[in-house]
Amino acid sequence: MSDQAAGLSPALTREALGKRRGRWRQYGFYYLMLAPALLGFLVFHYFPMYGVIMAFKNYRFIDGIWGSPWIGLDNFNQLFGDMFFWRILRNTLIISGLHILFGFPAPILLALLFNELANGSFKRVVQTISYLPHFMSWVILSGIMIELLSPSRGALNYVITLFGGEPIHFLANPDTFVGVLVVSHLWQSVGWGSIIYLAAIAGINQDQYESATIDGANRFHQIRYITLPSLVPVMTVLFILNVGGVMNAGFDQIFNLYNPAVYSVADIIDTYVYRIGLIDTKYGFSTAVGLFKNVVALVLVVGTNYIVKRFNEYGIW
Known part of the structure; x- marks a missing residue:
């Protein structure tokens, strides 16, 4: 369709093209910096998505993805009929729920x-x-936790026995293992999470604190009525x-x-x-399990x- 047919005069078209070129000249370097990240995201996150069709096939390595026979929803029927699946779903929700319950407010408190x-x-x-701890892999952190919690040589069990208690197998006891997961997760993530x-907090207008101080507000009042309300948008998105x-x-x-x-x-x-x-x-x-999860x-x-946007104006979109 020509510019005249679209209702655009040649002058307006040239002006729009000029503005577009101007933006590319002004921000082209930033687009260039963004390109590797976008390329990596496409290569490792979007291009492999064609593999989800394996969830609907009886995948055989020798036949490949396209050559394997279609079986419809049989993998999902097997998934929902597996008694172990409901146990792992329960465990996933419990552990993640505890991570949020303790791990979400902890960085806020540490930042304050x-x-x-x-x-x-x-x-x-x-x-x-x-x-x-954020910059250490879980291989290293787990080794530290295993040594600290060892029933024979761990520092924590040494303190327990020092006060007359019996050594506890923290990593082999179902009653204590989830607690170990929550504590070690906090140790690894709380410092890094406080950066945001x-x-x-650094972006809050300092005039608000000065005005509050003049009005007689102490530090606790300033945190409650200035700092925390200013953090609500960030807290909501996270x-x-x-x-x-x-x-x-x-x-x-x-x-x-973990172990059996x-x-x-x-x-x-x-x-x-x-x-x-x-x-x-x-x-x-x-693949069917992973697709269900996603x-x-x-x-x-x-x-x-x-739900969040029903109560306030903040959200991801």
């Missing part, structure tokens, strides 16, 4: 405490120490994202800490997929965003 530190040098040292809230990640209970952490003695409380969807897919080579069935996660994100 950091913000109240007056000694700059001490503040930087404490912040650095709190960030360090510290950045949000809460929605956390709820969307409920189906991811932390594969790396659990895989490096605690499967009843520690076996989650991701570890189940690992065993069924990579060890038992049931690729179609494991669909539920999408519903949770959309649903949580909708």
Whole structure:
């Protein structure tokens, strides 16, 4: 269709093209910086999505994805009829729920405490120490936890026996294993999670604090009536994202800490997929489990965003 037929004069078309070129000249360097990240996202997240058709096939390695026969919803029927699936779904929801219950408010509290530190040098040292676990893999962190909680040589059991107690097998006891997961998750994530809230606190207009001080407000009042309300937009977005990640209970952490003695409380969807897919080579069935998990996660994100926006103006979109 020509510009005249579309109702656009040649002058307006040239002006629009000129503005577009101007934007490319002004922001072209930033687009160039963004390109590798977008390319990586496409290659590792979107292009592999064609593999979800394995969930509807009896996948055989020798036939490939397209050559394997279609079986419809048989993998999903097998999934929902498996008694172990409902156990791992329960475990996933419980562990993720505890992570949110304790892990969501912890970075907020830590950021508020950091913000109240007056000694700059001490503040930087404490912040650095709190960030360090985030940069360690769960292989290293799990090794540290195993040594600390060992019933024969662990520091924690040494203190327990020192006061006359009996050593506790924290990592082999279903009653204590979930607690270990929650505590170690907090240790690994709380410092890094506080960075976002510290950045949000730094953006609050300091005139509000000065006015509150003149009106006689103490530090607690300033936190309650200025800092926390100013953090609501950030808190809302992060809460929605956390709820969307409920189906991811932390594969790396659990895989490096669990053992058959605690499967009843520690076996989650991701570890189940690992065993069924990579060890038992049931690729179609494991793909069906992963697809179910991702669909539920999408519903949770959309649903949580909708509910949150009913109560305030903030959300992901």
